[in-house]
Amino acid sequence: MQTMNPGDTATVQRIVSELKGRPGPLLEVLHAVQAALGYIPPAAVPLVAEGLNLSRAEVHGVVTFYHYFRHSRPGAHTVSLCQAEACQSQGAEALARHARRRLGIDFHGTTADGRFTLEPIYCLGNCACSPAAMIDGRLLGRVTPERFDALIEEQP
Amino acid sequence: MPTSVRLYVPGDAGATSVGADAVARALAQEAGRRGVTLDLVRNGSRGAYWLEPLVEVVTPAGRIGYGPVTPADVPGLFAADFLAGGKHPLALGPAASIRWFAGQQRLTFERVGVVDPTSVADYVQHGGYQGLARALAMTGAQVVQAITTSGLRGRGGAAFPTGIKWKTVLEQSAAQKFVTCNADEGDSGTFSDRMLMEGDPFTLIEGMTIAGLAVGATQGYIYLRAEYPHAHRALKTAIAAAYQAHYLGADVAGSGRRFDLEVRLGAGAYICGEETSMLESLEGKRGEVRVRPPLPAIKGLFGQPTIVNNVVTLATVPWILAHGAEAYANFGTGKSRGTLPIQLAGNIKRGGLVERAFGLSLRELLYDYGGGSASGRPIRAVQIGGPLGAYVPPSQFDTVVDYEALAAIGALLGHGGIVVFDDTVDMARMARYAMEFCAIESCGKCTPCRIGSTRGVEVIDRILAGTDGERNVQLLEELCDTMVQGSLCGLGGMAPFPVQSALKHFREDFRARTRQ
Numbered sequence: 001m002q003t004m005n006p007g008d009t010a011t012v013q014r015i016v017s018e019l020k021g022r023p024g025p026l027l028e029v030l031h032a033v034q035a036a037l038g039y040i041p042p043a044a045v046p047l048v049a050e051g052l053n054l055s056r057a058e059v060h061g062v063v064t065f066y067h068y069f070r071h072s073r074p075g076a077h078t079v080s081l082c083q084a085e086a087c088q089s090q091g092a093e094a095l096a097r098h099a100r101r102r103l104g105i106d107f108h109g110t111t112a113d114g115r116f117t118l119e120p121i122y123c124l125g126n127c128a129c130s131p132a133a134m135i136d137g138r139l140l141g142r143v144t145p146e147r148f149d150a151l152i153e154e155q156p
Numbered sequence: 157m158p159t160s161v162r163l164y165v166p167g168d169a170g171a172t173s174v175g176a177d178a179v180a181r182a183l184a185q186e187a188g189r190r191g192v193t194l195d196l197v198r199n200g201s202r203g204a205y206w207l208e209p210l211v212e213v214v215t216p217a218g219r220i221g222y223g224p225v226t227p228a229d230v231p232g233l234f235a236a237d238f239l240a241g242g243k244h245p246l247a248l249g250p251a252a253s254i255r256w257f258a259g260q261q262r263l264t265f266e267r268v269g270v271v272d273p274t275s276v277a278d279y280v281q282h283g284g285y286q287g288l289a290r291a292l293a294m295t296g297a298q299v300v301q302a303i304t305t306s307g308l309r310g311r312g313g314a315a316f317p318t319g320i321k322w323k324t325v326l327e328q329s330a331a332q333k334f335v336t337c338n339a340d341e342g343d344s345g346t347f348s349d350r351m352l353m354e355g356d357p358f359t360l361i362e363g364m365t366i367a368g369l370a371v372g373a374t375q376g377y378i379y380l381r382a383e384y385p386h387a388h389r390a391l392k393t394a395i396a397a398a399y400q401a402h403y404l405g406a407d408v409a410g411s412g413r414r415f416d417l418e419v420r421l422g423a424g425a426y427i428c429g430e431e432t433s434m435l436e437s438l439e440g441k442r443g444e445v446r447v448r449p450p451l452p453a454i455k456g457l458f459g460q461p462t463i464v465n466n467v468v469t470l471a472t473v474p475w476i477l478a479h480g481a482e483a484y485a486n487f488g489t490g491k492s493r494g495t496l497p498i499q500l501a502g503n504i505k506r507g508g509l510v511e512r513a514f515g516l517s518l519r520e521l522l523y524d525y526g527g528g529s530a531s532g533r534p535i536r537a538v539q540i541g542g543p544l545g546a547y548v549p550p551s552q553f554d555t556v557v558d559y560e561a562l563a564a565i566g567a568l569l570g571h572g573g574i575v576v577f578d579d580t581v582d583m584a585r586m587a588r589y590a591m592e593f594c595a596i597e598s599c600g601k602c603t604p605c606r607i608g609s610t611r612g613v614e615v616i617d618r619i620l621a622g623t624d625g626e627r628n629v630q631l632l633e634e635l636c637d638t639m640v641q642g643s644l645c646g647l648g649g650m651a652p653f654p655v656q657s658a659l660k661h662f663r664e665d666f667r668a669r670t671r672q
Contacts (some may be wrong), residue, residue, distance in 0.1 A: 027440045061442050062442055065599075066424055068422075084344030084593075085539055123344045123346075125170075127575065128205035128500065128507030129174055130501070139170070139173040141173035
């Protein structure tokens with residue numbers, strides 16, 4: 001079993017105690033943990049389970065069901081490329097090939113320097129400005145390979 | 157020069173994705189340099205995305221539009237005295253009179269792109285909360301009857317009559333009922349929910365409030381997809397403002413009646429757009445679909461009677477109450493009453509949102525509004541209704557966009573998104589993608605969906621590799637049939653639609669090819 005540092009443990013426990021009184025709180029708790037720590041550390045699962053009076057299996061089942069929840073620490077920047085139909089019609093696959101080459105990683109991978117994580121995403125609701133991408137919650141439209149490179153360059 | 161000029165620069169996620177924030181900053185900077193005071197409002201998008209960022213200036217002649225504006229255009233705009241509506245190559249005239257909007261019938265979207273989405277006062281000034289005022293003077297049964305009379309059907313895709321759903325919830329006796337809004341807009345090619353939540357969130361809040369008061373529900377939840385952080389911020393801001401103005405809480409608009417509302421975030425599962433899966437997710441569980449019956453209207457969230465409606469459905473309720481059920485029913489055709497916000501997406505020259513009464517043909521939408529493909533090449537196929545919707549060939553472009561006419565050609569309207577593909581599209585690959593998407597997003601509860609979709613990808617791969625082509629095409633057809641007949645919900649049950657339509661209309665693409 002992996003362990004968490006005392007600071008992260010305290011963060012998880014604080015989140016659980018703040019939210020456990022709400023109806024159906026598990027997703028809320030997991031969102032808050034991921035927002036605070038960047039991912040859901042495996043060692044957080046038993047803490048959440050105990051705090052919400054659920055089994056570890058239930059918590060693990062929920063964490064693994066949803067694509068949004070991460071099981072490992074992401075890079076400093078998360079780059080999501082839409083791979084759904086509207087973006088495909090405007091060159092999303094070619095953009096994805098370019099992004100993989102540029103960053104030297106495949107989807108779900110993180111660059112060796114820990115700066116970028118690349119993820120596929122299925123629709124960002126920006127289908128009239130395809131192809132779309134999102135970098136750390138910032139939505140981007142009409143992303144050409146050149147614009148992609150410029151966006152990567154400008155990340156701190 | 158007036159002391160303060162009001163400017164609108166959309167804060168809509170789509171507009172910001174193509175530079176609206178940078179334009180707003182450049183405008184503020186240039187105004188500062190020139191000693192001009194701007195009253196800069198971040199409105200929603202009017203939905204003409206090819207013109208975004210679309211800047212509007214309030215002049216005595218109305219709101220004059222300029223677009224698409226880049227930060228580099230800003231000094232030139234000031235030089236052309238655009239703050240007084242001056243001439244400039246990007247000038248579009250009064251924004252509401254742009255030809256693309258002129259033919260539209262904006263009911264649900266009447267305020268989107270027009271108002272300040274953070275201001276209750278602006279909302280009220282533009283006709284907001286009139287529907288609630290009417291509803292408060294009626295009994296719950298009368299409100300439900302009005303919704304039934306209006307002919308409103310679920311805009312999420314299932315097209316179930318909204319009034320009947322509400323009536324079922326009204327008739328239940330329970331200590332707690334719920335109103336839930338399905339804002340898990342996951343279909344590719346759709347963005348009307350997002351636009352509305354960002355551009356006019358109070359309309360959704362008012363619609364949910366009316367629903368709650370009508371059926372006796374005191375708690376509402378908006379289940380919002382995690383992919384929409386901008387909409388999340390817009391909703392949180394608007395809900396806080398509505399509480400502040402006593403349109404939410406213990407004493408809604410001075411009526412002495414309670415309605416509470418909060419947003420809950422999904423976590424990237426397409427299946428949670430299915431209503432029972434959404435309810436599971438709201439309860440904090442895996443988003444696995446429930447077996448129906450019982451219907452959510454009888455046993456829904458936490459086992460209580462629950463309304464589950466899409467964003468656009470609920471956001472149409474205030475208009476119906478304010479203007480009357482008959483006024484709404486006067487729009488549309490056949491059993492498809494009212495208007496539909498249609499979304500033109502993908503490879504289209506003028507993409508965006510067109511709200512019109514049901515009855516327009518696909519051809520009018522694609523060519524009159526859309527202007528044909530963005531690439532300039534012939535349109536070869538459109539997919540209507542998201543990843544579970546059929547592909548429609550040009551020979552069927554005279555089909556009218558309503559629920560029944562599309563069903564008659566084996567297609568479906570869904571949430572009203574139309575994704576356009578030009579003649580470079582490989583329809584066998586699109587069919588493969590439909591199966592692959594289903595495999596990624598299947599909740600796993602039933603076998604036809606969970607296993608069938610994976611087998612579907614493999615069978616299509618064999619066809620493309622030239623292994624036993626004929627036999628595998630036949631196998632694919634049988635597999636589609638099994639998924640349609642045997643799946644528990646619409647994901648597995650409809651994922652074959654794009655595959656079957658591709659096989660039917662674009663069979664020539666299902667041939668062996670050499671690997672690139």
